Amino acid sequence: MRIITISGVLRRLASTKLTLLWMLLLAVGAALSYDNPEDTSIWVLIVPMSLLALNLIAAIISNPRINRRGGLLVFHLGLLSIVVLAAIGRLTHMDGRVEIISGAEFSPEIVTDIHSGPLHSGALADVNFVQGPFTVEYRPQMMRGLTYSQVALPDNKGGWREAVVGDDRPLLVEGYRFYTTFNKGFAPILSWTSHDGRVAETGAVHMPSYPLFDFKQSNSWTPQGGDEIKFWLQLETGLTTEEAWVLDGRRATGTLVVNVSGERTELLPGESVKMAGGTLRYEQLTTWMGYKLFYDPTLQWMFLAAFITIAGLAAHFWQKLAAEPLGLDDALRHEKQHAKGSVPASRSAA
């Protein structure tokens, strides 16, 4: 009868042949995850990574070829920590999208497309900033350049401080990162007053992304107690495809074409139109900026772990190099021996 001992089990779990098998499985999982297809489960990555982690822990405990070599040990422990941090990151992360009007304050209700891990516990309700105006540079042929989005943040002394974000510089509040996107556009601000005066509401209608959908700046809105109103915005933004141009909502003007039940009216800011149920007033033209929202509390730790992991690998390489410079000793010895007429043929482990 064979006696199963803990060290025997450990040795089996630590097999470096298993490492290769699990690496192959991870490669399959990674290939299946390409472009995050909807029908591929996250388990194609979790399973091989867990198996590799188990394999590695067993090897670290039981294999002196890894646990007695400082740099190599740090490298493998680092790999383990990256897997653990990635898992914590997935459990606690959140991402989403926000479209916010210039002049408006951020509130969690405007976040859409939210994906968050089951353990997400960020303080989104504490996020506070006011969107200001923004500019986007375009080079000839409508090549998008840099985005400068102004925001105002509480300065913790009862006032506000200005910041400019855009492209590679996200707005960072309470651990949430807001990245500007190519998605931005115009929004007429409208107010609606019912004929009996009981309903009075003001809102912004987000027109499609500009200049991407320059040719279809239309949308619709149904006010309380009124019929559906169709809008079409005729913009003057200075857009040219031949020359460089800057998108700046403050320099743009827009005529709002209003269409209710086939009846068409053109409005300039400050003008209003009476229709069945109430009066619609076109208050002003403003802009909206689309942000991508991202939260992951492990980001800094992940960076640190990756840095230490690579430093471990570099130290391992360095230790090998110090012990035997690039294997050149052998090569040089060979050259000398060759000149004398004999060639060494030993196979030494690398």
Added chain:
Amino acid sequence: MTELPWLYAGIAAYAFAAIAALVGVARLGTTMATVGGVSSVSESQRNNERLVLLLMTTSVILLTITLADRWLRIGHGPFVNLFELLISQLFSLGLVYTIAYWRIPVLRTTSVVVLPLMGVLAVWVMVLEPSDSVFPPTYHNPWLWAHVGFGKFFLAFCLIGTGLAGVILLRSYGFFKNLFRHLPDNVILDKLAWRFMLLALVFDSLMLCAGAVWAQDAWGRYWAWDALETSSFLNWLLLGASIHARTTYNVPIRLGAVLIISVLVFAFVTYFGTPFYSEAAHKGVI
């Protein structure tokens, strides 16, 4: 395109270096076969190596001028389209290999494998449209430099490993057996090649890490399994697994050489194929 004459001159210098290297090794091999000694050929061999080194250095200088001229003209570095990426790789692979050739004499014979391989890149760059590129807004980031820089060293060390692997494989054929007689035993070349592959893994890991930091800044996520990310992760895993396989199974030297070459081939596909075939690659570019 004021940079084109410099580019063609640089490529011509590489081509002459490749021819000189081939002639030199052929001459060394045949002389050794007939005369039978190292010392009798060493002076003409040294002259040949000096000529190869001179031609490669000339080429690197000409490619530096090519890149500088283009940079000044279009206002940004060679980071965007395939044409400029290939020139930049010809420059950096050439630079690292020239230094290695100069400092590590045992590597010199690998020039008969490495220089023709770089010739593939050179021919490729010549058939491409030399169009100007537009610098995307997400590229104004210092991590781009780190990412690209580490990647260049990764590819260069893979190329040196492949040079050695190529020599190991070629010398099993009669003609080359003679040509490469002056070289150390395969055991030594193999060891040296894997040293370079371990160094390549260090730089591959650095490249992935710098790329992730850049991706976080540029697209608001550090890893999303886009085409380039998936391909470069698989490349990293293949390299790690190859290093493991060698220590676990005592892989035969020639099979090891094939593994090294497959890592380089995978890297070529990742670098020069994936970003230009997949619309999803690094979405921010679009």
